[in-house]
Amino acid sequence: MSDRIRIENLNLSLGGKVILSGLDAVFTDGINAVCGPNGSGKTSLLRVIKGLAKASSGTIVIDNADLSRKAGARLAAVGLVFQDADVQTVGESVEKDIEFGPANLGWSRGQIREATEGTLALLGMEAYRKTRPQVLSGGEKRILAIAGVLAMRPSIILMDEPFANLDFDSVQKVLSAIIKLKEQGICVVIVSHETDKFLALADNVLVMDKGRSVFCGKAAYSLDALRSHGVHVADMPLEKMTWVRESAG
Numbered sequence: 001m002s003d004r005i006r007i008e009n010l011n012l013s014l015g016g017k018v019i020l021s022g023l024d025a026v027f028t029d030g031i032n033a034v035c036g037p038n039g040s041g042k043t044s045l046l047r048v049i050k051g052l053a054k055a056s057s058g059t060i061v062i063d064n065a066d067l068s069r070k071a072g073a074r075l076a077a078v079g080l081v082f083q084d085a086d087v088q089t090v091g092e093s094v095e096k097d098i099e100f101g102p103a104n105l106g107w108s109r110g111q112i113r114e115a116t117e118g119t120l121a122l123l124g125m126e127a128y129r130k131t132r133p134q135v136l137s138g139g140e141k142r143i144l145a146i147a148g149v150l151a152m153r154p155s156i157i158l159m160d161e162p163f164a165n166l167d168f169d170s171v172q173k174v175l176s177a178i179i180k181l182k183e184q185g186i187c188v189v190i191v192s193h194e195t196d197k198f199l200a201l202a203d204n205v206l207v208m209d210k211g212r213s214v215f216c217g218k219a220a221y222s223l224d225a226l227r228s229h230g231v232h233v234a235d236m237p238l239e240k241m242t243w244v245r246e247s248a249g
């Protein structure tokens, strides 16, 4: 598996407070998990990678290009699904909402339609196309937020707590979309402490604590680091830690 994102000695301070400190991490092709206690800096890390927050120092290499000083290039290459789905819905209907990103990128009408239809199908949202985003349930809004990012076809997608407040069926939908993204060669980075829902699918795990990287490597070796840094990991074999139904695989 090849490296997609390489981070070296990343430092971020906000309002005089150290948020990320000497952080090193590597995310590869496939599914990468980022876990750590509340306030450990997970969302801040995603914001820096995406180019929404400016690190005071450090290196960010994406697909072998040093983009440390090129936040604009990172903004284009990287899709970010925010922790709060409400902030991400914009259109007057689900369909228009999904079209918004591709339209902003200046794509042709045909390309916009193709991306929108493909995304609606991928997430099983066709029945909602004419629905106003405001009336969607919390779970449906979250899936719409994911759709809006996917439609722009980023080669790297960062998801901040994608399973929060989702019921069993919605978690399954998100997980199956994540698996399809991996199959399409997209590098997926998932921030979540809900290890029982997805850790079995993760190729790599980054464990963070107090703005530092305390483990970065294969999921199989991550369990001790997770447990000793306040992330709940159920007492079960790693391969059982997923809500993907047996029959779905």
Ligand SMILES: Nc1ncnc2c1ncn2[C@@H]1O[C@H](COP(=O)(O)OP(=O)(O)OP(=O)(O)O)[C@@H](O)[C@H]1O
Binding pocket: 014, 015, 017, 019, 036, 037, 038, 039, 040, 041, 042, 043, 044, 045
């Ligand atoms: N703009 C800011 N100014 C000052 N401190 C900030 C700012 N943004 C974040 N922080 C602090 O940085 C730390 C890390 O926050 P962050 O949101 O990255 O954590 P997290 O790991 O995503 O937490 P959670 O699991 O609760 O979502 C927190 O202590 C937070 O209060």
Ligand SMILES: [Mg+2]
Binding pocket: 042, 043, 044, 083, 160
């Ligand atoms: Mg967070």
